[in-house]
């Protein structure tokens with residue numbers, strides 16, 4: 544599980560579970576609104592829905608981060624590890640140039656977090 548925004552020991556720009564909740568809730572709301580608006584009119588392009596919904600998720604995530612005095616997340620990439628099913632490294636790029644890496648296995652169990660400003664190895 545990601546650390547909580549209430550954890551006072553976290554580095555300033557660490558990724559938290561609360562900002563992820565803000566992201567996912569905004570993302571799902573936008574997707575539902577798009578689907579409702581076009582219901583019975585035209586089929587939606589799944590890629591378009593994801594792009595727009597995800598964009599709104601990032602916007603709300605960053606609004607939450609700014610409220611807490613954190614810099615924006617500018618990009619989040621997931622890197623699957625070749626030959627290791629279910630193992631991946633998430634890479635969160637931050638507006639100040641720092642990066643946070645989250646290593647997970649079993650399709651989402653977090654094993655290690657390298658907070659912003661710390662090298663991956």
Ligand SMILES: [Zn+2]
Pocket residue numbers: 566570596597598600601
């Ligand atoms: Zn998203």
